[in-house]
Amino acid sequence: MTDTMTPEQRHRCMAQIHSKGTKPEVKVRKWLWGHGYRYRLNVKSVPGKPDIVMRPYRTAIFVNGCFWHGHNVQLEAAQVDSLKLIVDSSCCKIPTTNREFWVTKIHRNQERDQENYRVLQENGWHVIIIWECQLKPAVIEHTMREVELLLNENMLARYKRHTPIPLHTETEPLPLAAEEEAPFGHK
Numbered sequence: 001m002t003d004t005m006t007p008e009q010r011h012r013c014m015a016q017i018h019s020k021g022t023k024p025e026v027k028v029r030k031w032l033w034g035h036g037y038r039y040r041l042n043v044k045s046v047p048g049k050p051d052i053v054m055r056p057y058r059t060a061i062f063v064n065g066c067f068w069h070g071h072n073v074q075l076e077a078a079q080v081d082s083l084k085l086i087v088d089s090s091c092c093k094i095p096t097t098n099r100e101f102w103v104t105k106i107h108r109n110q111e112r113d114q115e116n117y118r119v120l121q122e123n124g125w126h127v128i129i130i131w132e133c134q135l136k137p138a139v140i141e142h143t144m145r146e147v148e149l150l151l152n153e154n155m156l157a158r159y160k161r162h163t164p165i166p167l168h169t170e171t172e173p174l175p176l177a178a179e180e181e182a183p184f185g186h187k
């Protein structure tokens with residue numbers, strides 16, 4: 001393998017650079033913002049530089065391009081044996097020309113992704129991965145509702161961990177006034 005790229009490869013690389021910070025990521029941001037969620041972008045201090053960081057939820061969101069991150073393509077074992085064993089997925093079709101180049105590149109990305117997720121999780125972060133193909137108009141709403149559920153779960157997990165709810169005792173009446181304000185569904 002050499003560093004020299006074919007025009008096709010160069011085109012893909014340029015397309016990747018130009019699409020950075022645009023399409024899929026923006027769709028996610030817009031949805032979150034429109035639903036009242038606030039976040040930070042590409043926070044360098046957070047391992048792996050996630051696309052979206054939501055500190056109150058202790059959640060890092062990665063919006064992954066299906067091609068570059070090899071969505072649903074298993075490369076681990078296949079690479080060791082033969083390129084022929086690699087099965088493309090519906091959203092990640094690895095070119096047949098210079099296949100080895102692409103497989104190596106995508107595999108490296110996958111490994112880096114896994115390492116980033118691992119480091120984040122070890123540091124107490126929740127990781128949410130959103131795939132580009134999950135943001136198509138027909139499915140984006142469903143995807144983002146799932147993301148919303150995960151965010152709420154992450155918030156609850158955090159709350160449970162840091163703020164144990166005191167047990168009710170005879171001398172300590174239940175805080176009825178507080179209960180009247182819907183305890184769930186509000187941040």
Ligand SMILES: [Zn+2]
Nearest residue numbers: 066071091133
């Ligand atoms: Zn995909």
